[in-house]
Amino acid sequence: MKKGNMLIAQSGGPSMVINQSLVGAVLAAKANKAVGKIYGALHGIQGILDENFIDLRKETKARLEAVAATPSSALGSVRRKPTHEDCLAIFEVLRKLGIRYFFYIGGNDSADTARIINEEAVKAEYEICCMHIPKTIDNDLRENDHTPGWGSAARFVACAVRGDDLDNRALGGVKIDVIMGRNAGFLTAASALARVDSDDGPHLIYLPERAFEEERFVEDVKACMKKYGRCVVAVSEGIADADGTPIAAKFTKEVDSHGNVQLSGTGALGDLLAKIVKEKCGVKRVRSDTFGYLQRSFPGIVSEVDAREARQVGVEAVNAAVNEDVSRGSVTIKRAKSKTYRVTYEIVPLRRVAKETRSMPDAFINRAGNNVTQAFLDYARPIVGPLPLGERFAQLKG
């Protein structure tokens, strides 16, 4: 146990529970005599470069708990990949503050930032512990059974699609819901949790893991209209054609510093799919909604399991770094092979989580590539928790 100051920051897209991780880490640090000052950098590594800090030790427990229960990144966020020069500038600031423990909360790009900072620190002979704390609503971090943030976003998606399916049942036609998920379909797949009865939507689910073919989509919708007289479609924003080109990329050229194309914050993909259905399926009433940023930042929609685990990954990171002298790594969630749902936490090397992402396993996707399997539902349910899906009169078919 080495004494030193700590710095924590948040990076990438916000989530409903990313502040749980922050507060988990801060409270664990406050309880640990080896940790001196607790700095929060505002807007990730940008805040370090700008020397823009909060003294988190000064925040009361009540305030911290209130912030933990609030969505979005309370320290602000950034999408910035550090260069060699950035790292040298960062180390200058960190040395000045006497930082020995560095925690970075985020997804695969943020893990990569932690990896880069760790490697550059080794080169620069700056003895600092670099820990990545996982967060992503996409659920696409490698080495993890699932990631903090996904359970709550999945809860939002399942509730939204349930309401939407009831809405579509009332007024008919085709409804297309575009759901977040750049490379992995986990969040879109969670829409399947909205089903109660066998004729409930979503009737079709399209994921980035399977090539999206327009003709096949048109046939699927036609078949669904024939069977149910209506059709609710859940589609990932990241769906791509057989060549791997995202369908949405045809509409935008905006990329961030990690090279990611903008997929969210636009209704273009939904409108394109609606146009296809109108023209080729002969359906008059076609609507599309893009759930957008609501699914990652909606106050009051939280999976209790997700919130608890998000808190714990923050605690685990601090305990590993301070009590166990782990000098770098990423906290991961492993699922115990037991009848009842149980997880354990494990520190893995940063490079095993950084940069690359994982996709939905084949066992979670049906053969036709337009739905999920029971295995996925069994996987997802304990993480997302019981849902307020309500009831309807059995007689309303259409």
Added chain:
Amino acid sequence: MKKGNMLIAQSGGPSMVINQSLVGAVLAAKANKAVGKIYGALHGIQGILDENFIDLRKETKARLEAVAATPSSALGSVRRKPTHEDCLAIFEVLRKLGIRYFFYIGGNDSADTARIINEEAVKAEYEICCMHIPKTIDNDLRENDHTPGWGSAARFVACAVRGDDLDNRALGGVKIDVIMGRNAGFLTAASALARVDSDDGPHLIYLPERAFEEERFVEDVKACMKKYGRCVVAVSEGIADADGTPIAAKFTKEVDSHGNVQLSGTGALGDLLAKIVKEKCGVKRVRSDTFGYLQRSFPGIVSEVDAREARQVGVEAVNAAVNEDVSRGSVTIKRAKSKTYRVTYEIVPLRRVAKETRSMPDAFINRAGNNVTQAFLDYARPIVGPLPLGERFAQLKG
């Protein structure tokens, strides 16, 4: 008190609490000895024409209560204005069933349907009581202080914009949220309830009650970026130019049988506004979300006051019709002039609620036409109820 059977149906857009009104009416009817059979027509007047009914007397109280707490229209809905021939066909069916009490739950178009059926019934010398039970998330029914459905939709909007504002605070740039509301800005205005601190968004609110000018919008966004370094905009889907042409109407020609242009279920307006901001305000990160159908059908997001009042308008309709022999009318919500929030219910002639809608009063809109006033917030808060807005660290400005 005249004995007879009753028929109830739902029409127009669903809401989070429209089933409260249905169940309120059904439970009041079940408790009333004058009411015989209780038919629910599926999909509004279409269900009468198709003779597609549910026996609501057979539904258990537990099932009815569960349905009441479920969003969307449990009997299905329709957008259909009855013709003279429709009415004759409807009366034939209703006579066969011995219907003496007819209840239609919906907005201004549904009130107009009730009015038409009533007038045609008088001409046809069919003695039937026609009651309209109010519902609209738009809050635009005349004669009402507010309408069931709005409080819960407003709650969704306020929560969504709160989360979105925190999200924008974390990552910066301009965020545009497109909110439902064809002619009235009440629902978009509710986004103002998301504010906690003086620099919280939404920073700009555009309503259909004021002409939308692109130049003015661009100047507003620029000024906001200068002041706060970021900007969250709430805009109604119904915004129109000085000639009254909806901005969204430039993208679609789809109209329903009441002559309404399709505004929802497309991201086109948000994308257009985002394009304007990118090109004319020099902001790189611009995102838009269109809240779409989620804001009227999201399970679990309910204002308690709204749910209670929605229940009560159903009860009032049945009691007026059966106990007081009111033979036609629309239930309205009046607000008592008292310090604490209190409402009363009053039956008014159908034509005073039907067809035409009301707009936001001038006192609710600021002089510049890009925000709401304190008077609006005072009006809205008791109806929407306390919100889970959370807390943030004071130091995060950007």
